Amino acid sequence: xxxxxxxxxxxxxxxxxxxxxxxxxxxxxxxxxxxxxxxxxxxxxxxxxxxxxxxxxxxxxxxxxxxxxxxxxxxxxxx
Numbered sequence: 001x002x003x004x005x006x007x008x009x010x011x012x013x014x015x016x017x018x019x020x021x022x023x024x025x026x027x028x029x030x031x032x033x034x035x036x037x038x039x040x041x042x043x044x045x046x047x048x049x050x051x052x053x054x055x056x057x058x059x060x061x062x063x064x065x066x067x068x069x070x071x072x073x074x075x076x077x078x079x
Contacts, residue, residue: 026071033063
């Protein structure tokens with residue numbers, strides 16, 4: 001664990017994080033849930049819109065749970 005960076009590190013990040021998201025509908029669903037949750041947080045903090053923030057947060061958490069749990073279950077069954 002030196003302080004120098006490996007030149008192949010960005011491609012490794014792409015292979016492990018970005019490629020599975022672009023190939024999987026369930027991970028896209030979880031990503032959309034994360035974006036909904038973050039937008040709900042911004043609505044609550046920035047504009048003080050409590051009802052919309054709660055709706056976006058609840059839908060976001062639900063989508064993240066469904067996407068990640070189904071993806072994890074399918075990954076577990078394949079391996």
